[in-house]
Amino acid sequence: MAEQPILRAEHLGITFGGLRAVDDFNMTINKGELVGLIGPNGAGKTTVFNLLTGVYKPTDGEFWLDGEKMNGKKTYQVVRAGIARTFQNIRLFKQMTVEENVLVAFNESFSYHMGGAIFRTPRFWREEREMHRKAIDLLRIFKLEGLAQTQAANLPYGAQRKLEIARALATGMKLLLLDEPAAGMNPTETEDLLECINTIRDRFGIAILLIEHDMSLVMNVCQRIQVLDYGRTIASGLPEEIAHNPKVISAYLGSDEDGDDAGETADGGDATAATDGKEEHDA
Structure with missing residues (x-):
């Protein structure tokens, strides 16, 4: 029998007035797995974190932590159940x-x-x-x-x-949500953080969901990556698949084309170069 995922989200969505901030979000994370959640500014990444931590109540869908349904739980109940997070701005x-x-x-x-x-x-x-x-x-x-x-x-x-x-x-969590942990760090500090994240995963065996604009860190540390654009998932896969995905490159560069031409940046790079250094300002 397959091991139960630590996180399972099915068709999660939330609407603020007439704005559909997150739509039909699906994700599974297994024990000890490190997954990246990336996307252009305003894609809905931090909103997903707020849904998973009880800050926002989903308009649609459900999610489970280690088999326990989490919909409707308050933030302190979510923490006690085993989800902890960091923030873009240090708190x-x-x-x-x-x-x-x-x-x-x-x-x-x-x-x-x-x-x-x-x-x-x-x-x-x-x-x-x-x-x-x-x-x-x-x-x-x-x-x-x-x-x-x-x-x-x-x-x-x-x-x-x-x-x-x-x-x-x-807090003894089962799932750690890291919201842009490398924001504001210099390259030396980022390298030190990368080492710490790997140590956490290896020593504690906890699941980690990472939002980060530093694509070199994302590509080096994440086992899988899911990409949001306008609140919807446009790609999911291994880092090397995401780095060359035409839809991902198009989303970051604002191209209207999803064809072969969108698979390259103006300087012949890939999504790793195109997304490096992007800042996050989600709703």
């Missing part, structure tokens, strides 16, 4: 330390009661030590353990990005 608790940002995400793991916290019982201290150990172990993956007591606001930009991912991992 850390800037006035808290690096370690405290991770400990906040461990909140559901604490089993002692208020009385234990007030009276500082042995059980309280045991769990405090265990949470501290787990937080440092997680920070070590991102080479942030030496900054555990640093205020998050004082971290370099690339380190803040990594801390946001570490905090998401601390």
